[in-house]
Amino acid sequence: DQQVKQNSPSLSVQEGRISILNCDYTNSMFDYFLWYKKYPAEGPTFLISISSIKDKNEDGRFTVFLNKSAKHLSLHIVPSQPGDSAVYFCAATFGQAGTALIFGKGTTLSVSS
C-alpha cells in the first residue's frame, strides 16, 4: 500500500510559467512533509519542508501548500527555469527523531525555454 502518491509521472512547463507538482498521502499520522529534487545518478537535494501545523511555507521560488483535510500537498515553482528540470520527490514522516521518510515515486519536470 503506497502511503505517499505522486500520480503524475511527468509534467512539462514553459520557462517563466508556474510548475505545480502534486502529492497525496494516506497516513493521517504524517506530520512533516518534504520535497526533494533529484538528477540521475545523484542523491536527492532538499528543497523545502512543511510541518502539519502550517498550511504554507515559502522559500524563494518554491512554495509548498498543505491541505490536511484532503491529505494533499503541492509544490509551486515560480517562475520555472530550465535548470529546474529534474525528478521531484515528495516525502512524509511522523513522530520523533529516527523515523524514516516515506517517498512518493516522483514526478519528472521538464521546463522548456
Added chain:
Amino acid sequence: GAVVSQHPSWVICKSGTSVKIECRSLDFQATTMFWYRQFPKQSLMLMATSNEGSKATYEQGVEKDKFLINHASLTLSTLTVTSAHPEDSSFYICSARDSGGRDQYFGPGTRLLVL
C-alpha cells in the same frame, strides 16, 4: 545548506568481495542516518536506519548480515556490503537527519557494480 558526503562515488568490484561505503555529515551532527537503495527508474527504497551508538534497524527483507551498518560517531555512518554479488549492483544513497531538526539531507550516492 547542510552537506552530506559519500565515499566512494563509484566502485567496481569482483563477486565475493566486500565493499565499504562511508556517509559523512560535514557541517552538522546527525544522530540518525538512513541508508537507501535505488534501482533504475524506481523510487528510493529504505534499507536501514542507523542510530549513533546503537544497532541499526533494518527494513523487512534486508539482510543485516549482508549489509553491515556502523554509526560510530555523530558525523559518520558506514555501510559494508559483504560478499557482494552482481544482484547487489545498485545506487546506494545515505541521508542524515540534523539532530536539531527534522529535515533530512542526502549524500550524492554511491554507484556499486559487482562483476
